[in-house]
Amino acid sequence: MSGISPFSLSKQPPLILVADDDKAIRVLLRKAMEQEGYRVVEVTDGKQCLDAYETVKPDIVLLDAVMPVMDGFTCCKHLLQIARNNLMSALASLDTDSGLGNTVISKLWGRTPILMITSLDDEQSVDRAFEAGATDYVTKPIHWAVLRQRLRQLLQQAQVYKQLEEANLALQQLANVDGLTGLANRRRFDNYLNTQWINLAQEESALSLILCDIDFFKFYNDQYGHPAGDLCLQKVGTILSNKAQKHQDLVARYGGEEFAVIMPHTHANGAIHVAKAIQAGVRNLQIAHRGSAVNQSVTLSIGVSSIIPTWESSPSDLILAADKALYRAKAEGRDRIVLN
Ligand SMILES: [Mg+2]
Numbered sequence: 355m356s357g358i359s360p361f362s363l364s365k366q367p368p369l370i371l372v373a374d375d376d377k378a379i380r381v382l383l384r385k386a387m388e389q390e391g392y393r394v395v396e397v398t399d400g401k402q403c404l405d406a407y408e409t410v411k412p413d414i415v416l417l418d419a420v421m422p423v424m425d426g427f428t429c430c431k432h433l434l435q436i437a438r439n440n441l442m443s444a445l446a447s448l449d450t451d452s453g454l455g456n457t458v459i460s461k462l463w464g465r466t467p468i469l470m471i472t473s474l475d476d477e478q479s480v481d482r483a484f485e486a487g488a489t490d491y492v493t494k495p496i497h498w499a500v501l502r503q504r505l506r507q508l509l510q511q512a513q514v515y516k517q518l519e520e521a522n523l524a525l526q527q528l529a530n531v532d533g534l535t536g537l538a539n540r541r542r543f544d545n546y547l548n549t550q551w552i553n554l555a556q557e558e559s560a561l562s563l564i565l566c567d568i569d570f571f572k573f574y575n576d577q578y579g580h581p582a583g584d585l586c587l588q589k590v591g592t593i594l595s596n597k598a599q600k601h602q603d604l605v606a607r608y609g610g611e612e613f614a615v616i617m618p619h620t621h622a623n624g625a626i627h628v629a630k631a632i633q634a635g636v637r638n639l640q641i642a643h644r645g646s647a648v649n650q651s652v653t654l655s656i657g658v659s660s661i662i663p664t665w666e667s668s669p670s671d672l673i674l675a676a677d678k679a680l681y682r683a684k685a686e687g688r689d690r691i692v693l694n
Contacts, residue, residue, distance in 0.1 A: 469492065542604075
C-alpha cells in the first residue's frame, strides 16, 4: 500500500477539515498539513464542524476531543448519523433495485474517516472515541510523524475504497447490461421482474409485459449480413428505450432478436399504448428488409399481457401469457400487436 500516493486518483489534493478550539494547535496543524500538500479548512468547535462537513465535503476530519459548544465525541456521533441518514435516503430512493444496493453498501464503507485528537490518552477516552465512531486517534502533544503517517494511511484507505466502488460499478454494469444494445440483459430482466412481482403483489397493482420480435430477422441477417443485423438490433433497441419512458419501466434484450418491456403500475391499456408507439417508431425507421414477407421494411410482432400479481401466481405466468400473445401475433400474419 505504501506505493500508492493519496493524490494518484483525485485531481485536487485531499481536503482536511480541522476542528480544534486551540488557535495555536490549529496554526501548527495547518502548517503541517499544508507541508504535506493537503488543503485545510479550520473550524473551532463541533457544531461548526458539522456545518462545514456538509458544505466542504472533506476527505478526512481531524477532530479535537475537548471543545466548547460541542465536543469531539458528540460531533463524531453526529457525523456518523449524517452518514447513516445519507445511506437511508439512498436506500429509500432505490426502490428494489438489487444492483444499486451494492453501490450503497460500498458508499457506507467509503464514509469519511474521522481522526480524533485527544490529550486524554487514558483508555477510557480512547474507548469513547471509537464508540463515537472515530476511525483512529492520535494524542496531544501531537507527535507529528505519527499524525502524518496516520493521515497518509487513512487517505490511502479511502482511495482504495473508491477504487473498489468503481470496480464494483463496472462489474454490475457487465453483469446486467447487454453488450450489443446497452439494454438490460436477460439476467437483469429476471431479477427485476421477480422484485416487481413481490412489490406489486403487496400493493395489488397491475404489472404489464411487452414481448416483441423483429419479423423475419433470420432472413435479414442472411440478406444483409450480421454486422447490419447488429445495427438493426441497436436501432430497434433505441426505439424501445425512447418509447418506454416511465420511471420504473425496464427495457431488456430478452433473446436474439426478442425484446421485452416490464411495466410496473401499468394496466393493459397503458401497455398497448406503449406497444403502438414502439410499433410506429420501428416502422418510421424504415430499415429496408427484402427478406420480410409482410413489409418492405423492418417490423415487429408484439405480444402484450397484463396481470395483478398475487402470491399464488408467479412471474412465469405473465411471461407465458405474453409469449402466447406474441405467438398469436406471428401466427396471424406478423407486424401486429396482440393482447392476451
Ligand atoms: Mg480542545
